[in-house]
Amino acid sequence: MSAAPALTGDTSVIAYARGLEKHFPKAAKPALTNLDMEARSGAVTGLVGPDGAGKTTLMRLFAGLLVPTSGELRVLGKDPAHQADALRDSIGYMPQKFGLYEDLTVHENLDLYADLKNIAGKERDETFERLLAFTDLQRFTDRQAGKLSGGMKQKLGLACTLLGTPRLLLLDEPGVGVDPISRRELWRMVRELLREGMAVVWSTAYLDEAEACDGVVLLNEGEALFAGAPAELNARTHGRVFALSGFTGSARGALRSARHDPASMDGVVQGHAVRLLAKPGATLHPESYGVAGGRLAKIASRFEDGFIDLLGGVPVVDSPLAKLIPERPRDGAVVIATKSLTKQFGEFRAADDITLEVRRGEIFGLLGPNGAGKSTTFKMLCGLLAPTSGEAKVAGVDLRHSRSTARQRLGYMAQKFSLYGNLSVHNNLEFFAGAYGLAGRAASNAIDRMIDTFELGDIRDTATQDLPLGFKQRLSLAAALLHGPEILFLDEPTSGVDPVTRREFWTHINGVVERGVTVLVTTHFMDEAEFCDRLTLISRGRQIASGTPDEVKARAATADTPDPTMEDAFIALIKGDQ
């Protein structure tokens, strides 16, 4: 696929947009400007970009739920906004959150959409049977959709969308909140559909998903930065991606030095190695990093490298936070410990015999598929949930019974960036300062430092609900760190955030960890799992693998894949458990 306009006579083009613009009345900037794209039969077209880039707007335009401000938009030669009835059976649209009725059962949801699409009689029974088998939901037909796991909801959403065999399938962020295993299954299913000649438009904020598409449109702030095959984008950075490994000392230290190399434009920790992206035409100088025994090797480029390259790289930022955080003694003391932690909900054992120890100054990861028990474990550690048996101690005390003084020592940042939406940035920080007992000069100093550090000065008085996701995330982190905690709990801290902001976030985390702060993180980004010092993989309530990222990967190595990625390892280990 290319960005060049296709001939309308080309029958493989199911839908296209030319010079598409969309303005919303109250918005300062257009949601989409001058956009060209097409979706072909038998191909997955990825709409890739961070939150707020315009992906959903574009999906809704294709679904006929919005009217373009200008430009041309056609699906099967028709205008979706004004010929909706004619196109109804040809377009399958799965909105975010999958459009399911959570209080209806799987079967009731299917029935509803089947009736709406006029599928009856024998055809209906066959379709249901085929879709239920396809999505592997036969065993759950009587379960309410709200009680399904994220992955199963996603499959059910897809099944409902597929009723009536549409020719254009629009999937809006189907991968959000879904673990790697379910995402792989979804891809398998979509691939099967492509063989029947369907055209699929798939929007995502996950760049690894983009890599699997046949063509992508990379959106940023309503504009297409790139349109073409993912390989084209990968090619941009071909030969500029390196792995630095084999050194002694911490990977975080190595990354920090490497990023000061003017030739580098991006870098991340990957187990006990550092992955670096060099500027075009520049050469990296690993000897200047001050790491003993480091070897630099060229490795394959990824879609994400191309994306960062398009955005001009990630500027070098040493986390100024590090200076604000009091240095903690590197005494190797155990700060978080659980012993046979178990949680039983009726018949169901959500967490079973979880035992772990986290030492001061470590990043410790909790990984697992949806519903495996990592959230349950996390909540028990924070004192939000009472264990059925076993114990969880943070800084030597059980948080459920602890007094305020113990909680004073930790910071918490949740998945949904739990800020008060209608309060301003400054008001939010003021509240969290007070909640942690800071007052007067101490509070205003701490707040000012955070506002400076996270560059929140310009949006000081903006209500947080109006902020882009990236700012919300920064503010959340600022609020969690305001009182200088020695332990940081992070619950899926980066979901939906663009790669550059994620880099910045991890720079800060690395910065505070180097000061001796202990971090416990849950994530379903497998590359982020690589940033951890140690991690534990939870499946069906039990720990199935623990250790450093490299150790966990090594456990999944086979003759076929001697050097598995974290995602490969994750999937292999979970499958082995099931």
Add this chain to the structure above:
Amino acid sequence: MSPGFIRAKALIKKELRAVLRDPQSRRMLIGPVILQLVLFPAAATREVKNNVVAIYDEDGGAVTAEITQRLTQTPAFSKVVRVGSDQEARAIIERQDAIAVLRFGPRFSAAVAEGRPEPVQAVLDGRRSSAAQIAVGYVGEVLAGIPLKQTQASASGGGLFVRHWFNPNLEYFRFIVPSLVAIITTLSALIVTAMSVSREREQGTLEQLLVSPLTPSLIFFGKAVPALFIAAAQATIILSGGVFIYGIPFQGALGLLYLCMVAYVAALAGIGLLISSFASTQQQAFLGTFCFVMPAILISGYISPVDNMPSWLRTVAQGNPLLHFIVIVKGLYLKAAPFSDLVGHVGALMLIACVTTAAALLVFRRRLA
């Protein structure tokens, strides 16, 4: 400053901002109050005014003319119409075109002249029996005022004299305005507390609070204070309206009223928090609040006197904070009641506050487990 104090202050500031920062919520808290202040004292009246009374006069004498004349001067009746037959009389009641038909027999005037007056027959619309009863009372007063020829020379200075304290002319709005202070603050205080906890639950900020050093009791305290501020502000608006628009002077100690309000809002906050500990969504919290407020208003003495209820319901009503607060506001506003009159009601409010808050804390903690 102690850390506990700092935390409480931060929490209260945040709660107040969360409610008051949004201009639409500010309007929602003030607008309806003003509307109700204007509308309710006028509309919510149990007085009987502007009714039509029909006269079926088969007599046509001087006495009936006098009675008709005097009826038109009563505020209860805006119009007196005449009907000429039983059929007409029946129809006019049935159509609800008149609340009562007074029938004077053909010998009415003559009988009065003979000193053996026969009773006036009144047919009333029983569909509105309560209004009709009051209306017939006014008719009775008119009839009592008709000078009869042979009235016994009344003994000097005797008789029954009626005086109404605190509201000499029995003006209904003097009862409504103090009750409104209680009712309007009830709705807002309950909704503010009940919805704010479920909103935090829905938006995920509750977990953030629970992980912080704030304890559940401190969080509850933080939720109760904005309710107090809002209740006090609304009460001030209604009281000012009462004094300056309706001209009802405030008789008692104003400071004491605000003090009692603390106990009242504590009781409401307890109930609001109890509802919100059960509710998982804002919708459930709202419907739950509604299911409490509606019966609470019904058995508060605002719609009809508590005295008229059966005794078991009077006992139940003692657990209704609204009932106690209406007595307190009325006492202070109209009767200059000393604290000794109110101490029992304040005690009841504090007891309700303690019980509901304790229950709310229990449910709240249990849901965490």
Add this chain to the structure above:
Amino acid sequence: MRYRLRRIVTLCKKESVQIVRDPSALLIAVVFPVVLLFLFAYGINFDAGAVRLGIVLEDDSPAARRFSETFSSSPYFDVTLGYDVDSMADLLRSERVRGFLVVRGDFGRRLEAPGESPSVQLITDGSEPNTASFVAGYVRGAYAIWRREHALESGRPLIAGLTIEERYWFNPSTVSRNFLLPGSITIIMTVIGALLTSMVVAREWERGTMEALLAAGVTRLELITFKLVPYFVLGMLSFTLCMVLTINVFEVPFRGSLLLLYFVASTFLLSALGLGLLISTATKNQFNAAQAALNAAFLPAMMLSGFVFEIASMPAPVRLFTRIIPARYFVTAMQTLFQAGDVWSVIGPALWGLTGAAVFFLGFTFLITRRRLE
């Protein structure tokens, strides 16, 4: 055609399943009506029972005692005797008595003295004007009986004044329950019709399911129909429950025809549902929808429909305003149907009002319902 019908049936089925599975819907449709009817039947009573009356006896004469016994022996009074005005005033202020009589020290003497007659003062608590009028009325009645009896005893019978012989049509024993319960059904129907539905469209927007329905080609008519029909059925079931309770448990006589009753109730329910859907469609946010429904549907039904507060007694502008409140017509029709029967001259105009409101609200909802997201 059959295809269209099946779409609507399936959407209605979906909505019904959701209603049945939502505890708050059942709370509003079943528990709330029962509690409310119960309270209106037992809690709200405009017919005063025994009046708590104080008597300050400053005179110790047998005549004064006999006077006070007239009150204490009556079932209409619950008498507290006292001997000084100040302490009785305290009881009045703290609402332990609703009024008190002051019998002066010269009562016995003036009663016997020729050409003189004692004066008795009644003080009531005017802070509850209704109770005060009742107390005054009861005391006047008892006082008149006492005078007549005293005059007879002393051999100087009084000439009777003008009296009234009252007859209450439709409700001869003037039981306030008979008009309160039919009226309170209005509140219940308003709450189910407007308060509950005010949130159901907003909920579909908030949960993102509306987008999926619209993408599946649901039309405006289908959208309104499937939000209307299940709640209509729920409302009518709840109405039936109310009727059974009112007639069979609380024994309020019903004199109209059931057919007409259900016709009137359906029209009213449609207007309430129309208002609820209108609010829901216009707000898209559950919290605002709830607030709007409270102020636009519930409060007018409670305050301005004429079942608790007399419309005739309201000032002219407010009276005019009540004409646009559907609940007003329903209250009138219900009270007439229950107590008077099918009086067409009353029910006809009420039906017009209700039909007009239903057409207006539903039509307006149809106009502002959109098939797109903007």
